[in-house]
Amino acid sequence: MPSSSNHDLHLRLPSGHWQALQKHCAQTGESASAVIRKALGDFLDLEHHTIWQLSTSTAVVEGVFGEALKVSDLPQHGDFGIGTFEHLDGEGILLDGLCWQARADGSLIQAPLDEGIPFWIASRFQSEKQFTLEDVQSLEQLGELLDPFRPSANLFVAIRITGTFNQVLVRSVSPVEEGATLLDAAKAQTTFRHQAIQGTLVGFWSPTHASSLNIPGYHLHFLSDDRRHGGHLLDLRADSLQVDFDLESNLRLALPETREFLMADLSGDPRSALEQAETKAG
Template sequence: MQPENDILFISAPVNALVEGIFKADTTIGEIRQHGDFALGTFNQLDGEMVMLDGHTYQVSGKGDVSPVADDVHSPFAIATFFRELSRDDVAEGFESVDDLFAKLQDLLPSQNMMYALRIEGRFSFVRTRSVPRQEYYRPLVEITRNQPTFERTDVQGSLIGFHTPAFMSSLNVPGIHLHFLSDDLAFGGHLLQCRAQHATVRVQILRRLRMDLPTSLAYLTADFSRDTADDLAEAEKEQAPCGQVQVHGGKDK
């Protein structure tokens, strides 16, 4: 039976992550039953997740990229079986992440639909972040205020992610959310900033949603009545430099 390729799978509502529920029983193997293209994080916020072409990678809080086994757990992931419906060349490139987002928005038929996005090219500059493993509870927004960031120049790679309508903001990050993975599998993370002279944008429309709800005691007894929109927006954006910055060296060979 062929997988359905117009469904967005969400393993848990993003509000649970914002409110500090960093552990769940969902495994990478279970997530792969719902897609071959995903982003998210791992239990105890142990780095950033990138799943591309069915292979899952962890970008650690030190910036290292490593493959992930199917028995590893995740508190939050979004996934689909990526099958592009359109492909566009951005011949003029983009000068910043804001410029990229504006160009992506112009390519989307409606802001009220969900989309999977894959942007491939040679990037003159990319800045990403990851989150170190958390042993003790702290709010997500507080953790990301001291996020380690990583930079690389002249790198071939892919941005993978999703566009989610604003009215779904309690379920997933609203707007465009992207992670980066270099072709050499040596650099990646949550996208903060980028530049490229040329890129190819592949878009898939997702018109159906499936979401699992956790059954842990922490989730069942949590209070989700608070409006977390501001916290989520701050956690997703680039912060003023206050943590470590690592430059991943050199050009691709």
């Protein structure tokens, strides 16, 4: 899968434009480049501030793990994101247009283009707000430190966090038999603890009102800089981390047309099962 590319553009702005841009950035915390990208996106009618999601959290809880699309379909929808693979064969990380598969045996591979995906969340990441967090001692504390930087409890946020981690605890799940639920899969997860490791956290914050569609709260996957380790984040410690936010106000939902999805009972409330499956280390 080809990686995404960025291009530098040097502009000479009239003084009035420059002063207005600086005032806007000071008020909102956005970078000048983010404002210019958004303005160009509006003028050129390009898709931005959009999360694309395949399937729903309720379907995942109920064990709808069959192939709905393939890894090769992801570039149409984003260059950044997280998800899983057919029958829950590992944790997925999409970063800079490349899709990685963290498997239950601890291996990390670039996901084959023909690998099936049942659930995925993707966006075209453009940093709008950047800041540093110091002395992060747990995943719970990370959420508490991030919360004040979110402008609303009702919008989605794409989150990229980079730095050296004193410790990360990640998990990956193994392929499950047909009929298994997400809680069944979580009971058989494999956890890995890495120390003094450089890497990136890729993920999203989703509002509670979208819990039947998405996993509410912070959902992050880890990818090491040396591309040897990865997985669903369960805990961490770090002295200093660089955080980038991309605020997302549009949600595009792609529902599978597979028989498995069409026949599933998706009427239940998935929140309790999601909390158990996504936050517990076995």
